[in-house]
Amino acid sequence: AQKVTQAQTEISVVEKEDVTLDCVYETRDTTYYLFWYKQPPSGELVFLIRRNSFDEQNEISGRYSWNFQKSTSSFNFTITASQVVDSAVYFCALKRPDSSYKLIFGSGTRLLVRP
Amino acid sequence: SAVISQKPSRDICQRGTSLTIQCQVDSQVTMMFWYRQQPGQSLTLIATANQGSEATYESGFVIDKFPISRPNLTFSTLTVSNLSPEDSSIYLCSGGGGYNEQFFGPGTRLTVL
Numbered sequence: 001a002q003k004v005t006q007a008q009t010e011i012s013v014v015e016k017e018d019v020t021l022d023c024v025y026e027t028r029d030t031t032y033y034l035f036w037y038k039q040p041p042s043g044e045l046v047f048l049i050r051r052n053s054f055d056e057q058n059e060i061s062g063r064y065s066w067n068f069q070k071s072t073s074s075f076n077f078t079i080t081a082s083q084v085v086d087s088a089v090y091f092c093a094l095k096r097p098d099s100s101y102k103l104i105f106g107s108g109t110r111l112l113v114r115p
Numbered sequence: 116s117a118v119i120s121q122k123p124s125r126d127i128c129q130r131g132t133s134l135t136i137q138c139q140v141d142s143q144v145t146m147m148f149w150y151r152q153q154p155g156q157s158l159t160l161i162a163t164a165n166q167g168s169e170a171t172y173e174s175g176f177v178i179d180k181f182p183i184s185r186p187n188l189t190f191s192t193l194t195v196s197n198l199s200p201e202d203s204s205i206y207l208c209s210g211g212g213g214y215n216e217q218f219f220g221p222g223t224r225l226t227v228l
Contacts, residue, residue, distance in 0.1 A: 102160055
């Protein structure tokens with residue numbers, strides 16, 4: 001069965017701190033796709049990154065970075081020098097290589113960045 | 116990236132009525148998805164809508180309660196029928212093809228009294 005686990009329900013940090021959001025996934029597929037989304041208080045879901053299972057290179061985009069490790073089935077997300085605007089719920093998701101193209105979401109991690 | 120709009124953005128409805136949510140994508144997409152997000156929860160897939168065929172519903176969701184239309188490659192509607200307070204949620208439309216990026220609309224916040 002496919003499953004995405006985000007064990008951290010809520011994280012609170014002070015502005016400028018670094019913070020890592022954990023994502024652990026389960027799948028028997030050798031090909032799969034991993035995603036991160038941000039949901040700010042306004043409610044829309046903002047796409048952050050897509051990674052396929054054959055690309056284990058870490059990705060950096062500004063203050064955001066992602067660490068994909070197949071050996072531990074993890075796809076963690078780090079925000080460097082956090083800002084108040086980073087406060088949101090962050091979802092990790094898995095997509096299987098079948099024709100359904102369905103996204104399987106984790107339960108989300110609520111990040112609160114305090115000034 | 117695709118831009119997805121939804122109407123209405125929010126609504127307050129009476130028990131027993133229905134609400135139809137519209138989803139418009141600014142480009143043609145193969146598949147459109149409808150999700151429900153109950154307060155404080157993650158996203159749950161309701162159904163997948165393909166143009167020209169019946170929607171495919173997930174376990175626990177039925178067509179009578181959530182009829183879906185997909186008349187073309189840029190538009191879909193979701194109706195939530197016979198509303199009850201338990202239907203109070205955010206409903207999100209999503210579009211995308213295959214394993215590429217999947218984008219979401221801004222959501223429709225439904226409150227049922």
